Every structure is written in C-alpha cells, then in structure tokens.
Amino acid sequence: MEKQTVTIYDVAREAGVSMATVSRVVNGNPNVKPATRKKVLDVIDRLDYRPNAVARGLASKKTTTVGVIIPDVTNIYFASLARGIDDIAMMYKYNIILTNSDENSGKEVQVLNTLLAKQVDGVIFMGNNVSPELKAEFDRSRTPIVLAGSVDPTNTQPSVSIDYKAAVHEGVARMLKRGYKRVAFVSGPLDQPINSEYRLAGYKDALADAGIDYDEQLVFETDYSYQAGYDLQEALTAVDATAAFVGDDELAAGVMNGMNDAGISVPEQFEILTSNDTKLTEIVRPKMSSITQPLYDIGAVAMRLLTKLMNNEPVENKNVLLPYGFVKRGSTNSNEV
C-alpha cells in the first residue's frame, strides 16, 4: 500500500536545499528568498510532492480535522446543520470526520473516544441527550467540544442553538389565542431535555398564560419517524385534539398525512405547527407552518465558534442563541401565523 512515495527529503535533495527550507515554503513561511522558493516550488511540482498530513499532525500536534457526531445524516434537520459545519470547516481548512450515533449513549461515548484517539482538533456534537457518562468524557477532554442544535441543560458546554423554550411558548400561544383549546404536544422522547425541559416547558408556559389547565392526555411522546406521526391520528382524535405542536418536521408530516388520510382535514379541522422549517415543510401538501430557525447557520456558527476555541481566541459568549421566527403556511388557519 504505497500511498506516498516522494517525501520532503526528496524535494530537498532535488532542489539542493535543506528539508527545513522545503518545509518553510510548504507552510508559507515568509523567510525564504523568492528565488529559492521558486526553485523548491518547481521541484515540488515536478515530483508531484504532497505533504504527508499524518506526519505533519504528529510533529505539530494539529490534525486540521474535527470530529462531528450526528444522530443520523439521513435526517434532513441534522444534515442541514452538517452542511453548515462542513462549509465553514472547509473555509478554515479543516476536514470533518462524520459519525452517526443514533443518539445511542454508548455509541456516542465510544465514538467520541475514537475521535479523540485520532487527535481531532475539536468536535461538534449533535444529539439531544448528553448522558452523564458522555458529560464526564466532555469534562475530561482537553479538546474543545461544541454542541450544535442541541442543548445541555447544565449549559456547561459551548453551544449554538435557538431558544427552544421561548419558540414553543410563542408558537403555542399563537394557536391558543386563535381559539384552539385542545392543542396537543407531540415530540420525540421526553427523556431528551430538549423535549422535556425546553419544548414541553414552553408548551406549559403558553397554557398557563392562557389560563388553560395542562392536560397530560394531550402530550404524545414518540420517536422521530414519519410513520410514528402517521400512526398518531387515532390517539389524537380520541382525545379531541384540535391542533398540535410537533417537535420535528418529518414527524409533523406524518401527523398531517395521517389526519388527512383519515378524513380530518388540515388545517380546517386540525392545525399543525412544526418546528424545524426544513425543506420538507414546503414539499408536503398543505405546506406546514413552522417555527423557523437558521439551520445552516447553526452548524456554521458552531463550527466558527469551534475554530476560535481551537485557536484559544477569546470568546465572549460560549452559549450562543440564534434568532428564531415563524412562517405561516397551509397547516394553520390564521393570517397571523
């Protein structure tokens, strides 16, 4: 498996200079006479020399690669963040080692360890449940780790996300204000803080504001799949829900299709407000009203934050909250979302 044949020695010899000089021109060190620089560059070109990044990493203790832990690339929400991450990473000359975790705590810990073993300069973690073991690893690591589109209630780790609680609070409040008294809350697993401590909390706040009693029957905990949403129709109608806030777009699309297919038309007989404003919201019919959030930017800003951390640059705010908003589309009735 000869991947690399020509080394820095070869070009040094060919160019009649020392390897230190070759290293300098390769690294753009200005302390090289233009003439010798050109000479070296020519040899590099002729020999098709390509610096071995592994050797470089060993000597410099920097690999210019960052690890990215993602629940599932196949989920458009996370994929959108990943795209933002990769673009900024590339901009700053970093590469990304991407690994799917399936939100499995054991896998997350294991994956983090192999990333650290590979000496990544930093890691971006996406996932909604930072288990105690994972948290312990985070704390132990001297490598910067930032959370993207994810929250850890302890707020002890750098992160980039939106104010989920406030967003849901406001979104549900708007539905309530329009007279929907039986607004269901549909989300992924409630053992994920993002669902329980943020979204559900926001939902409860909205209820409280409106003077409506919290009814546990209206809370539906499922997994994030389309099918799970689709299958919710019966349960939803059984409790006379007339609207729903849903924590994930694919899940919401399932709920909507399930309702419509059962003859309960959205939005006339049932309103839906979803959470992530992914392109899915535009593709389904009716289009879904949604909380809006800058998906790409969450990833991009997280990566940018990470670059600062990796370079020990000062960071004013380690827990950045990006702005959210609302779009009114076909799954809700009012003309003000």
Next chain:
Amino acid sequence: MEKQTVTIYDVAREAGVSMATVSRVVNGNPNVKPATRKKVLDVIDRLDYRPNAVARGLASKKTTTVGVIIPDVTNIYFASLARGIDDIAMMYKYNIILTNSDENSGKEVQVLNTLLAKQVDGVIFMGNNVSPELKAEFDRSRTPIVLAGSVDPTNTQPSVSIDYKAAVHEGVARMLKRGYKRVAFVSGPLDQPINSEYRLAGYKDALADAGIDYDEQLVFETDYSYQAGYDLQEALTAVDATAAFVGDDELAAGVMNGMNDAGISVPEQFEILTSNDTKLTEIVRPKMSSITQPLYDIGAVAMRLLTKLMNNEPVENKNVLLPYGFVKRGSTNSNEV
C-alpha cells in the same frame, strides 16, 4: 493544546515492560504472556491511556479512515448512501472523512487531494460527472477509490450502482404501454453521463421499442432542486406532455406539486414516475411511483468493496450492479405500476 498526555512510554515504565510489549497488547498480538498482558492492561486502564492514532498511522502507514466525497449531504438520496457507507465503515473499524463537493469538478479534485494528503486508506466517490482531471487523479492514485451510486462510462473504476439505463428503459416502457404517448424526460444536467448516457438512453430505447419517434421537445434538463421541478409546469403543458419520467425525487416532487397547484391533477391528468424511492416518495401526496433501488445497500456494498480493495483481497467483480425494481404508488394510474 495538550490533547494527549500519557504515551506508550508511560505505560511501559509503569508496567515495568518495554514499549514493544505494550504495543503488542494494544494490538492484540498473541505473543504476550497472559500475566504481563493483564499487568499492562491494568496500567492502561489506570492511566487512561489512549493510543495516538496519528503516530500509529505514521508508523504503520494505515490510518483506518476513508474519505467520502459527496455532492451534498443535504440531498436525501446521497445521505442515504452515506449512512450505508458509515455503518459498514464503522463495522470494519474505519472512520469517514466526509466532504461536500457540490458536483464541482475543481472542488472534487482539490478535495480528493487533501484526502490523499491525509493518507486515507481509501475513498468513496459519489458524483455524476467524473471530469477528465478527476479521472487523471483517480488513475494516478495508488489508493483504492470506488464509485457509489455513480457511474463512469469508462467503467474503469470500481463501482456500485444499479443499471440505470435498463431501469429507465423498463419504467418508461410501462408508461408507454399504458397509452401515454407524450412521456417527458426530466432530469438533471445532461452533461452528467448518468443522465445522458444512461437515463436518456434508456428513455430512447423505450421509445424505439414502442415505435414512437423521439421528440427533443419532451426532454427537460434542469438542476436537481425542488423549485426547478415546480417551475417546469408551464413548459410541460406547453408541449402537451401527459406523463413524465423524472431523474430525482426532490425534482419529481416539484414537478408534481407544480402540476397539481396549476390544476393539472396527478395522476389523473399527468403521470409521474420518479427514480430513487427515497422517503420523500411516501411523504408527498399523492405518493410517488418510483424505480426502487437499495440506497443504503449501495453505500454499504461500496464500502465493503473498498475494504476488500484496501486489504488486497481478491475481488471477483469490480463493477457491481445491485437489483432495481418498481413500486406503484399514487402518481401513476395503472395497477401494474
């Protein structure tokens, strides 16, 4: 940036053995007395030693990481393949460096080079247009490279995909047989061989079989976006197309929604057959009939093939074609797809 503090020396000293022995136990070399193995393992555990993969890579010339070039993670089709790739990679203890190329030839070449500089053990390339420059890099590289869900007409590179030409041929033939004489062909850029030399060729074959003249007016070349499909409605009706084969699901969703929103109902007045059978086909209304292909498996098999190539294992067939099929859903009329 002290990422790593304890080295193999430390554990060797602590355990009272040589670093060679530590290396042996770490690598599962059987030539170590159980007693010393245990002793070493204990120290490793106590010191929380984690082998430095970079040093390992330099010494062994293997990094256990493979590069993956993907057009865009945000595209559900490619993301599905990527998931298959990562799962199998993980199974074989490899990690993935993922980079988006946007199908930009210059970027692809550049990205491939940085991957090779990072000494990846292999690379998986997804992309539908292997430019001459890229091809030259492929040929020059001694690192195995396999194409996944992509084709290179020269068939000179290992690859895993389906028989696009035959699939389209058969799909269009079925529509034709049902009396749709004006079947449009909608695809991404025709400078991509997958669209011109495979899909369009299959379309033409079907036409020829049915004794229908090829009408260039029915061929629509766009980009792969939802919006591009949506905007096609006028052009499609202008040429009296009564059905369409579409080369991408998101694009197809656009075409379908564009038609329906314009009052031309699918499938009653316009049939649509799409290509990738991603989950999008189930989420839209009506659901879309599609060519089926084992997305996850294409990625998985490609990665498996790559592992063999990386280990110099014999490979019977370097260009594997996985089976395709058809699903009849709501966007076509017949009861036999």
Next chain:
DNA sequence: GTGAAAGCGCTAACAG
C-alpha cells in the same frame, strides 16, 4: 515471550 533500536515524514527550535 520480551526488549532494543531504527525509523515513519514532518515541524520547530536553535544556530549561523
């Protein structure tokens, strides 16, 4: 079964 020693290819002082 275990140790000593020579690199892997490059960066980073330190001289000059």
Next chain:
DNA sequence: CTGTTAGCGCTTTCAC
C-alpha cells in the same frame, strides 16, 4: 535567509 538537530508516539524487524 538557511541548515542542523531533535523529537512527535508508535510499529516493526531483529536479537536474545
């Protein structure tokens, strides 16, 4: 502006 010299942390013969 350029060369010398140590390593970086680990794998891998080659002896014993």
